[in-house]
Amino acid sequence: GAVVSQHPSRVICKSGTSVKIECRSLDFQATTMFWYRQFPKQSLMLMATSNEGSKATYEQGVEKDKFLINHASLTLSTLTVTSAHPEDSSFYICSATFIRVEAFFGQGTRLTVV
């Protein structure tokens, strides 16, 4: 399958700071990337869908000013958690797709806000 790389895999930050997470498709051009949040032993909750060169589409209840998504190229999307708070601590996962029905996932980022 295609390779999607997510970085960093773990990050600890202080409350009030911002954190940027990168999602790269390494061997294909991703027309669409998805960002998910996952709580322990639960499924993935879709946060937003981003298409290269256009604004991200956020799911209901997700604050777009808090979770900034940029999809500047066909191989890179970034999620920035702004003014992070402890309740933002979670496992964030990206996935990427190119016209196909399947999506391929990054390894995930464990964010801990202290």
Added chain:
Amino acid sequence: TQLLEQSPQFLSIQEGENLTVYCNSSSVFSSLQWYRQEPGEGPVLLVTVVTGGEVKKLKRLTFQFGDARKDSSLHITAAQPGDTGLYLCGGGKLIFGQGTELSVKP
């Protein structure tokens, strides 16, 4: 709104037992995917089913897509401890079922 209902959400069995996980919806999907996720990792695609009534096998795993393309099942034969993980069905705009946390005890 498309929704996927997955059951059971938790399953703890002994090595060697068989199990089935179900993924149901009231909506028709053009395809459904099954993923397996280990703790601290992203989900890994196992299979995609596209045709109504389709059956796909992956070693001891058998995947079936319902005739009406509204449901799917994953059957594991003679489960092994290495099968332990979170199993997710996904479809449509990459929405997911609630997941099935499978634990196979030796």
